Amino acid sequence: MLSSGEARVTGIEFDSVLSGGLSRSLAALPVESDAPVTYREVLESLRGIEVEIKAGAEAWSGQLAEVTDAPPIHLSPRAASVAAAGTGGKAPALEAGRQERAAVAPDTQEDLYLTLIQRGGAIRRLRASRVDQVRPVDPIVAGRLGAAVGALSGRAAQIRRSLRVLAESAAPVRLGYIAETPVWRSTYRLLLDGGRAKLQGWALVHNDTDEPWAGVSVELVNGRPDSFLFPLSAPRYARRGLAHPDESLSTIPQLADRTPDQIWGDNADGSITSMGFGSGEGRLGGSHGMGLSGTGSVMTLPDGSTEESEALSIGNLAEVAQAVGVENGALFTYRLAGGLHLRAHGSALVPFTQQDVEAQRLTWFEGEQERGRSGARLANTTAQTLPAGPVAVYEASGFAGETGLPRLKPGERAFLLFGVDLDVALRTAARRPEDATQRLVFEGGRLTEHFVRKHRRTYAVENRGGEGRRVHVALDIVKNASARGFDAVDFDEASGRPLGVLRIGPRSKLEREVTIDEALQRSHDVRSLSSRALREKADVAALTAADRAALGAAARLFEEVEKTDREKAAESASIGRIEKDLARLREHLEALGDKSGSPAGANPLVVRILALEDELSGARRRLEQLEAQREARLASVKGELDRLR
Missing domain, CATH: 1.10.287 (Helix Hairpins)
Incomplete structure (x- = not known):
């Protein structure tokens, strides 16, 4: 609520939003919110209430004393034949039991007696099947029945309600409101042109309200701000506790046919599963936020298994991937250039960014048996955080493929793979690795050997295409390693693997000898050792x-x-x-x-x-x-x- 300062607002008044259980309880109906309300239950809710009953031209008033079962009215044989003739003159062949049932007036088979005590003390018993209208005389009772009908309606959330601003002056007041809308999603076009690239970002927004947008100022928030529904408008009676909006996203709005209080329910059983706002303990921070937690543990390796060495350091192939990101807080906001016009229940793709970015065309190989994958090494060189979304990649020749872009902060980068490169082939020849012990440590009954594993590999690349290629080979080694013989070394943060880079010209072949050293360690239980193995380690020259x-x-x-x-x-x-x-x-x-x-x-x-x-x-x-x-x-x-x- 905004004002120029001239208006002094003292409050906002609105009709209470009744939950289904509360509205049933006030109208003396059964409190089970999901059970249908029967005609008998509505009549029984009026017991002891002053009512007016009409049947044809007659009318009676008084207190409704009781609602009981009434026996069906049996028809005479003549009346039964007339009733059968009323069905078209065709008397069906009926069994004895069905003939007996057919001799009963159809509207009295499940009939009720209404016992009415009139003002003069007279008692009158009326069949409900013969009554045209039952109306409570007290307008408060009638209002409670009407409120119950509104709360039980499948469109209770769409019922219009009045809002009254209580102010002490006639100065204008501007009201703002929050409407439930679908999340916005991003999609991109990446245009590769040699060493240059342009990234176009489009936002898919939806106006899922009944009100058209005319020149609406739109801000797209890139992040995960906390947002939740809280049951506030309906009267509540001490049993409170909920704050459980989770991460799952639905295609159906939560408030399409129910209010937040109806979503929460009535908690009529009195059980309290968790504390909530209004009861001295807020729990929203842990109920709808996302977080990762971990516990430290000591890992015992099976005898002979290897992992990255913690004692040796011969290189860090992940250092090449480090980039300086620009931290602009938890959220990043895109403000669209102009007002957005969008019809009710309409969707639109609107551009939110178009900038030059750093992108290198490449061919990616997972292994010798795998086909090369067309890809690009994309760095976010903009000042904006790019939200995740699908990417359509285009080159000078046209459409190149589709892939997905992870969320990238400024300075971060990712490898995008979007197709198969049929023009590049890779063959690998590898010698048996050689291990050289560098250090031995005994702790906790286990002998840990820190060693360097030397790989010698030959990579043969053939490029049958008319353009040069940067071939990225995914290496099955640890980060604590060094590689000699590649044109460059890169690192993929997503998979945690080093990458060897080979450059090859158009329509050419390349053969390259590569040497890789890994710093590894393996652990042995002392009971699994042997005197021979210990003597061999005692002869290692690298040890002290x-x-x-x-x-x-x-x-x-x-x-x-x-x-x-x-x-x-x-x-x-x-x-x-x-x-x-x-x-x-x-x-x-x-x-x-x-x-x-x-x-x-x-x-x-x-x-x-x-x-x-x-x-x-x-x-x-x-x-x-x-x-x-x-x-x-x-x-x-x-x-x-x-x-x-």
């Missing part, structure tokens, strides 16, 4: 003398661990043999039985079983001792490896 000495000592101690492992294997084999002999002898004893009546100690099978059981107990004790010995010797190995820091 202290580290080599620690590895050599650990290798010698691990030989004792391996000796214990061999003894354990032999003892386990002995236990297995004894258990098989025991099982066999027990089967023989069970099959033969003891028929001699001699004592158990005189039976050779029993004697043998007892001896084997003693032998088995001794073997199991020795195995337990060997396991303890192994753990002690393994602890000595860990003590030596702890020097690797």
Whole structure:
């Protein structure tokens, strides 16, 4: 609400917007908002109310005392035949039960009795089927019934309501309002012309209201401002809690056929699922905003698996992708040049930007078996944030393809792929990679090896087209790497992969040797190591003398661990043999039985079983001792490896 300062506004008055449950409750109707209202329920809502009833030329007034079921009126045979003749003179063949039902007046099969107590004390009973009109005498009751009908209407949100501005002067006051409209969307045309490019941005806007726009000033906001519906206009009674507009977008306006209070519902069960505005705790910040949260964790790699090294640094191929963005706050607003004229329920594409941008034509390869993809490296060199949207790409020869543009701040850039390049082919020949250990670290019972993996690859490119190409090859390497032999190195932020760039002229072939070094690490549990592996690492020249000495000592101690492992294997084999002999002898004893009546100690099978059981107990004790010995010797190995820091 705006004024020149001469008007003193004291308030705004409007009719309360009743929810379905409240309107039913005030009209004494059932409060279930979704259930249909029957004729009987409307009559029962008038019990105890002064009403006027008309039936033909007669009229009665009084208090409606009761509404009860009335039996149907049975017709005489003559009246039944007349009723049948009224259907066209054709009497259908009916069963006995259906004949009986046909002898009942059709409008009395589910009839009601209205019990009316008149002012003089007279009691009158009337059939509802014979009544033409029932009208409450009290205008307040009639108004409540009318309000209930309006709230229950499927077009309740479109009912016109008056708004009264309370002011102490006659000075003019200007009112502003917010109308629900669809979100605006962007679409682009990218015109590639050699090393130059022009980007045209068009906004698709919709006037989904019943009011035409005439010279409307339009501002397009590029961002995600918080916006929500809040049930405010209807009277509420303590049970409050909601603020749940989520990110999903619908093609149907929320207020097409319901008010915010109807969307919220009546919460008649008294349950409160969450607190909301007006109850001492606002929860909008967490209910409709978008956010990303993460938790830190320690990742344990499987033995032998590799990842980017945290201890070595030989290069950062992602640095080439860093650009300085211009931060203009959370939102960026485009103001259209002139007023917009748009009919009601109409849509329009309107231009919101047209500027020169930096774009390089390229051919993209994911791998040797993949076809080259036509693309462009687009940098947002404008001062505006570009919202996401589809892009139609054009070259001098005409339409080149379609793709999507991610949201780009000033200074940011993206790779756009929009077609297949049939003129460029790529072949790759690679030698087996070579690993060179640079450092060993022992921590948490795991030995981590930091090493450099050297790749030697040959890229053969053929360009059968009449124009030169910039070939971008997606590399399956980590960012902590260096690459020699490419004309340039780039980085794709979307996929997190480095890119090798090769330039080739028109109708030509190119073969290039490339060397790539990656800084990687792999981790091993100490129990999975071997004395041989430790001795090999002790001979690595890149390690310090202290580290080599620690590895050599650990290798010698691990030989004792391996000796214990061999003894354990032999003892386990002995236990297995004894258990098989025991099982066999027990089967023989069970099959033969003891028929001699001699004592158990005189039976050779029993004697043998007892001896084997003693032998088995001794073997199991020795195995337990060997396991303890192994753990002690393994602890000595860990003590030596702890020097690797």
